[in-house]
Amino acid sequence: MGAKSGRDKRGGGGKGGPKKSASRTGARKGGTSAAQRLGLVLFAVVFVALFVVFAVAEGLGAPSIPSGDIALVTNVPSELGHISEADYKKSLEQQEAQAGLKKAPKAGSKKAEELHKTAVGELLNTAWIFGEGEELGIKITQKEVETELAKVKKESFKTEKAFQEFLKKSHYTAEDVNKRIELQILSKKIQEKITKEAPAPTEAELQAYYEAEKATQYTKKPTRDVRVVVNESKKEVEAAQKALEADNSEAGWKKVTKKYSPTTEANAGLQKEISEEFLTEPLKKEIFTAATGELIGPVKQEKNYLLLEVVKLHPEKVQPFSEVKSTISSTLTQEKQGKYFENWVAKEFQAKWTQRSHCASGFTIEQCANYRGSGHPAAAAENCYEANPKTPITECPAPVIQNSPALPGSVTVAKPEGERLVQRPQPEPAPKEGKVGGKKATEEAAKAAEQAGGGSPEAEAAVKAAEEAAAKAAAEGEGKAEK
Numbered sequence: 001m002g003a004k005s006g007r008d009k010r011g012g013g014g015k016g017g018p019k020k021s022a023s024r025t026g027a028r029k030g031g032t033s034a035a036q037r038l039g040l041v042l043f044a045v046v047f048v049a050l051f052v053v054f055a056v057a058e059g060l061g062a063p064s065i066p067s068g069d070i071a072l073v074t075n076v077p078s079e080l081g082h083i084s085e086a087d088y089k090k091s092l093e094q095q096e097a098q099a100g101l102k103k104a105p106k107a108g109s110k111k112a113e114e115l116h117k118t119a120v121g122e123l124l125n126t127a128w129i130f131g132e133g134e135e136l137g138i139k140i141t142q143k144e145v146e147t148e149l150a151k152v153k154k155e156s157f158k159t160e161k162a163f164q165e166f167l168k169k170s171h172y173t174a175e176d177v178n179k180r181i182e183l184q185i186l187s188k189k190i191q192e193k194i195t196k197e198a199p200a201p202t203e204a205e206l207q208a209y210y211e212a213e214k215a216t217q218y219t220k221k222p223t224r225d226v227r228v229v230v231n232e233s234k235k236e237v238e239a240a241q242k243a244l245e246a247d248n249s250e251a252g253w254k255k256v257t258k259k260y261s262p263t264t265e266a267n268a269g270l271q272k273e274i275s276e277e278f279l280t281e282p283l284k285k286e287i288f289t290a291a292t293g294e295l296i297g298p299v300k301q302e303k304n305y306l307l308l309e310v311v312k313l314h315p316e317k318v319q320p321f322s323e324v325k326s327t328i329s330s331t332l333t334q335e336k337q338g339k340y341f342e343n344w345v346a347k348e349f350q351a352k353w354t355q356r357s358h359c360a361s362g363f364t365i366e367q368c369a370n371y372r373g374s375g376h377p378a379a380a381a382e383n384c385y386e387a388n389p390k391t392p393i394t395e396c397p398a399p400v401i402q403n404s405p406a407l408p409g410s411v412t413v414a415k416p417e418g419e420r421l422v423q424r425p426q427p428e429p430a431p432k433e434g435k436v437g438g439k440k441a442t443e444e445a446a447k448a449a450e451q452a453g454g455g456s457p458e459a460e461a462a463v464k465a466a467e468e469a470a471a472k473a474a475a476e477g478e479g480k481a482e483k
Helices: 031-038 045-049 085-098 110-136 142-156 160-170 174-195 203-213 234-246 250-260 283-289 321-355 433-452 457-482
Strands: 069-073 082-084 223-231 270-275 295-301 304-314 357-359
Touching: 069 085, 069 110, 082 085, 082 110, 085 110, 085 160, 110 174, 110 321, 110 357, 142 174, 174 321, 203 321, 223 234, 223 250, 223 283, 234 250, 234 295, 234 304, 283 295, 283 304, 321 357
Parallel strands: none
Antiparallel strands: 069 082, 069 357, 223 270, 223 304, 295 304
């Protein structure tokens, strides 16, 4: 399908993928930081963010995995669907290099398992995206790959030698890089093709969005043009005030600012369209309550003294719908396309290709149709489900998915999802004062009995006295509550 670099038999291990972390390589020198800049991702960011886990029990009729392969993806050309042990080994080496490891982690360790799953997952995803491109009829030419590669090399590597060093440190071949570039171009084209199917926003939706956001996005708050003298010396500002009281013209402001306020000398101290929301007190009050032409000051603001004059008032202005319609249409179109693509990835792409992917024993991950999940939440610690854990666990996640409904009134045209919070149990009502007092007295009774020695006459007397005190405290508390 297009460039030869992405179609050679079983070559390349794939470096991008749904679980790749950009931050892991960003701070490293040499090949790993270059890899991040190079953008050698398995597919577009939205594919990564929307990775969905599908745990499907192994069923009848599943294809057998050929000897020498770790996985088989059906309904794609053979050079894409057969994932060999050599592919896996190369992908794993690349993952270890990307993680900055000088040697492979210990077998069976958490890090080893993480890299193992990532390597398998990225190989499967590579086949998925090339397979999806085949089905959608998308072609990538060798010229497109060469052009994009030249652009990446120019932006990320100062010299050809630096690029070759990157290949060596990252365990990449030139063919691997070409395949990553092809995959990146293909991912973008798939997204563009799918998002074109998203419905366009209607006139009613545009109007509703405008009305919902008119007061915030499309209303320009009132502003004022103000001339300003700024000086750390109060005496200097007072001298400027006397001079301006004698000559408050623009020429007079030019002379005064030049002498007393060099920082505002440009434009004779004029500051245009000062907004109230960016001012602090006392300036906010002084400027927005003053009449035009009135000298205000000296006003102390931190280390400086200011002399002000409001020159012009700019009232609040609401942009008409016709003026912002195209902007709103662009915003809603992008939102609709993003949501449409998100649903396509989750409901079609992931489900379809998961069911077409079958993995050999020891290589079954969540992306394989024959994967058998434990049913435990991914974030749960292993000792949450151990009968006698060596390390006691203090907290385990709930075995059910918690609902996150939108808060009432938070759903708007601009925020269709609203503000969502996980549902929590209703808090218990606060006990009345009387009951609190009674409970405390009862606890004191038990303590007194214990101190008195169990069932002795002294203990019984102590309990009786404490119970009477508890009853009295409860009665007094209820009386206060009624009042």
